[in-house]
Amino acid sequence: MTFQPLPTIALLGTGGTIASTASSSTALTNYTVTEGVDALLMAVPALSSLANIQCQQVFNVDSRNITNAMLLKLANKVNRLLTDPDIDGIVITHGTDTLEETAYFLNLVIKSAKPVVLVGAMRPASALSADGPLNLYNAVLLAASPQVHGLGVLLTLNGSVHAASLVSKVHTSHVQAFSSHEQGSLGQITDGKLQLFQRPYRAHTTETVFQLKGIKKLPLVDILYDHQSAGLHLYEAAINAGVQGIVIAGSGNGSLSPKAEKGARLAKQYGVACVRSSRTGSGIVTSSQNDARRGLIAAHALNPQKARILLMLSLAHTSERSTIQSYFEHY
Ligand code: ASP
Secondary structure, three states, X not given: OOOOOOOEEEEEXXXXXXXXXXXXXXXXXXXXXXXXXXXXXXXXXXHHHOOEEEEEEEEEEOHHHOOHHHHHHHHHHHHHHHOOOOOOEEEEEOOOOOHHHHHHHHHHHOOOOXXXXXXXXXXXXXXXXXXXXXXXXXXXXXXXXXHHOOOOOEEEEOOEEEEOOOOEEOOOOOOOOEEOHHHOOOEEEEOOEEXXXXXXXXXXXXXXXXXXXXXXXXXXXXXXXXXXXXXXXXXXXXXXXXXXXXXXXXEOOOEOOHHHHHHHHHHHHOOOEEEEEEOOOOOOEOOOOOHHHHOEEEOEOOOHHHHHHHHHHHHOOOOOHHHHHHHHHHO
């Protein structure tokens, strides 16, 4: 019988509901982050049969508090850890509210084929039927699975496995809160077994042009939500505040109200990049023949919050509209 050593997984804690407790076991909201990542690890003794785990607390916050500076810190740490030949994969615990933003950012800047898996929970650690422990077990199982090498950054909750590129939080409170819409999930973990159905087709990690070397600060990009009877004032305020990019959460297929259209013209005049995305929550914003003339970039498959992540990274590399448009088509 040959002895297979267990893989070594770095477990990085950043906070979220998975690390939170509430006043009673039936309270599913109104919780606060109280638990360190070592406590999450200790709550799931079965993890020791999957991997040797090295814990690190990177920060411990509700994910609404995550900033660009924290994204850079986390990504640099992950890239550093993955150059260590003794580390086989990474699991990051994270709040679910902005999980898709962090996952997509890492998916664009991590330069390794080793598994990076993000995980959270919809119920606090103190709840009856808390979902965190099984989600964490599944995340470590995933990060320790050779089949997911080269698939980019992944996310798992409630037994589903998603690619960072297209997954989005789609429910405020259910444990099945994440969906990859038309593309569907990449796979499922049931009874401690991983089954993959498909590969992600958007370019990621080692296939992107983005490098963080030398980047101390990300360009400022705002999201402006369009609606009937919208005004111009938010566009003026964003441009006056010195943003380098604006993502418009437009209606339907990235349609713009008259004032949003005017805001986009103003942005072009001031050299501010402007992306047309959709507030619908699913589907693709297709390029229009008029985009180049209007100085606009179509968001394609990215929702507004992911379009902001890609626009920040794009602007750190280039200000060329057509190059940025091609990033939106490929990433
Ligand atoms: N408020 C939490 C957060 O940190 C929500 C969660 O983790 O489910 O995003």
